Structure formats: C-alpha cells, structure tokens
Amino acid sequence: MRRLAFSLLMGGAAHTLVCWLILQWGFFRGGATVFYALFGTIWAGHLGLLLFARTGLNRRLNNPAMTEPVMIWCILTLLASALYLDQGRLAVMAFFFAILHQGVFRVRRRQVARAAALAVAGYALVLLYLNARGDLAQPLLEAGQWLLFSLVTLAMVLLASEITTIRLRLRERNGQLAELLERIQDLAVKDELTGLYSRRHAMELLAKACGQARRGAFLLAVGFVDLDHFKRINDRHGHLFGDQVLVRFAELTRRYLGDKDMAARLGGEEFLIMLPVMDMEQALTSVERLMSALRAQRFMAAPALEVTASVGLTVVGHGESPDEVLVRADRLLYQAKAAGRDRIITAGPP
Ligand SMILES: Nc1nc2c(ncn2[C@@H]2O[C@H](COP(=O)(O)OP(=O)(O)OP(=O)(O)O)[C@@H](O)[C@H]2O)c(=O)[nH]1
Secondary structure, three states, rough: HHHHHHHHHHHHHHHHHHHHHHHOOOOOOHHHHHHHHHHHHHHHHHHHHHHHHHHHHHHHOOOOOOOHHHHHHHHHHHHHHHHOOOOHHHHHHHHHHHHHHHHHOOOOOHHHHHHHHHHHHHHHHHHHHHHHHHHOOOOOHHHHHHHHHHHHHHHHHHHHHHHHHHHHHHHHHHHHHHHHHHHHHHHEEOOOOOOOOHHHHHHHHHHHHHHHHHOOEEEEEEEEEEEEEEEEHHHHHHHHHHHHHHHHHHHHHHHHHHOOEEEEEEEEOOOEEEEEEOOHHHHHHHHHHHHHHHHHHOOOOOOOOOOOOEEEEOOOOOOOOOOHHHHHHHHOOOOOOOOOOEEEEOOOOO
16 A cells, blocks of 8 residues: 555656646646646546555455556556647656556566556557647657657566566575475474474473463463373284374364364373363363263274373472473373273372
8 A cells, every 4th residue: 555655646746747847848738727637637546546445445356456557547647648748758658667667576577568568559659649630740759759668668578577587486486485494393393293293392382381370371281191002003003003093193182172272292102282271170171072082083994993092180380390290290191001091180289
C-alpha cells in the first residue's frame, strides 16, 4: 500500500508538474481548461486506485499488489497527456522508464514486455493520430524521438529480462536455503524416526518449563513412558516392524496430547511427555487416554499384537530442578514395570 501510494503520488505529481510547466510555456494544446479537465480525471483515477487498495478490496484480486494494472493505468495517463503536447512529448513519455523501474522487480517478464509494447505502440498511435489531424509540427523529429524511445525501451526490457532471470534464480536459491535451514533445525531438535523432539531438545524444554512452573505460571506434569516388552516385539516381528510401532506411538501423542503438551523420544522405546495441567488428575486423564489409544492399535503385520506402555507420572514441585523431576519419574516408571507393566504410577513432589 505504501509503495503504491508513493508511486502514484510522486509519479503523478512529477507528471502533473512537467505538463503544467509545458502549459505555462504555452505548448499545451487546449490550454488551462483541457489541462485541468485531463489532470482532474487522471488524479481521480490515481485516488480511486489508492482508495481501492486502502479499503482492502485489492485482496480479492489474484495479485493484490496490482502492479500490472497500475503500470497500465499510468502508461495510459502518459499517452493521454502526450496527445495534448506540442513540445516536450518525449520528456513526458520518459516517465514510462520510471513506471518500468517500479515493475521490473515485481512482475513477470511477459508483463514487462506487455507494458513496453503498450507504451511504444500507444506513443506511435498518438503520433499517427496527431499527424493525421495536422497537429504535428515536426513529424520527422517526433518520429526520431519515438525511435529513440522505442530503442531505449527495448534495451530496458532486455535488462528487465536479465534482472527477472536473476531474481527468479535468487528466489529459487532462497527457497532451497530455507528448506535446508528447516531441515537442519529439524535435525537439531527432532528425532529422525518419529519426528518427536530429540532428547537434547526435550531436556532444554524441560529446564525452561521447570523454570516457569517454579514461578507459579502453571503446574507441569512430567511423564516417562516406556513401551512394554519392546525387545520381544522386535524379536518376533522384526526391527522394521518395531520402528513402525514407535512411529505409531508418536502419531498417537500428536493426536491425543494437546497443543501445549510436548512429547519427545529419549531413545529406544523410551519417551518423555510434558503437560501443563491444573492438577495431577487432569494429567492422569490425558495419559490414560493416550495409553488406551495405544492398547487399541492394530497392526496389519501382527493382528493379534497389543502394544502397551508403562508410565511414571509426576508434577514439578516448587523449586525442583529438572534432574530431580526426572529421577522421580524414572523411579515411578520402574515401579510400574515391576508391578506388571501396562500401568501408570503417579506421585506428586515430596
Ligand atoms: N525397532 C527398534 N528397536 C529399537 C530401537 N532402539 C532400541 N530398540 C530396541 O528396543 C529394545 C528395548 O529392550 P529393553 O530395554 O530390554 O526393554 P523391553 O523389551 O521393552 O522391556 P521392558 O522395558 O522391561 O518392558 C531393544 O531390543 C532395542 O534393540 C529403534 O530405534 N527401533
């Protein structure tokens, strides 16, 4: 919007000023009446375009920046004023290069060529029309100026084409770099197999969350989850199938845990979950729901298999360090395993 306003207001003011000077020097055919009628219309158009963008109606267009329509409108205003000039026509048409400059970085090569063709052909039609009416004082000079204008325009279009090629290549490279960066960031914080957070990142998040929970911002539940008899699953159905089970569990955490909850794979078949909660009961309900979903999973390659997990679940106590919380959750998990697996053992802070 700011760019559009700048182009239309500054470009329009410069165009008006040059034509007004030509009017003062007596070379504007039709005099002040035609000048004010013409520039009144031109400014109504400029302000109409600005109003259109200001009200947000442009967002409904395919290209909300409206670069091409604005370029075409501005070229038409130059051509319209060129019709009334007895002198200085080339100076006015030269504003086209400023219009082109505005468009080069924003529109496609085809659109630049279209705008250039409109300017060159429009300029030629203006001259032919004036010549037919006998209003062209120096036809040869005007034709020479048109030729010069056309050659410079051609050079500009070729340059614009080069710039567009470089711009597109840069955009492609930027896209590739952004993708690479995202992948590097993912590798640093995510577990490759499951897409859950990695152990290192989980520890960083836990330290941060413990700090916030300590300040009383919320209550944080921390759970150690360990799939039961995973070695047996691997041995019976193969390592690849074991991987599928891990991925399925990760999917379930994404589906059953809330937006503010977090799940990480600490390694092997061991996971950490963190849930900001109101109380332990809420945490227990969430984890029970996740465990039921895991138990209900069926696998094509092993239809009779029921995967379960043991969980040690606790909440972060006032002033507790992440290590203290992890040790307690680990101890609870051990108790769950010892008590026969497929269960959640909970305990609050000491
Ligand atoms: N498929 C697969 N298996 C893994 C991966 N990482 C570790 N494991 C296996 O996970 C198994 C873990 O076995 P254990 O630590 O003995 O535990 P468990 O068999 O689950 O027994 P409990 O925990 O006591 O119920 C081992 O056989 C590891 O080889 C992995 O990325 N993919």
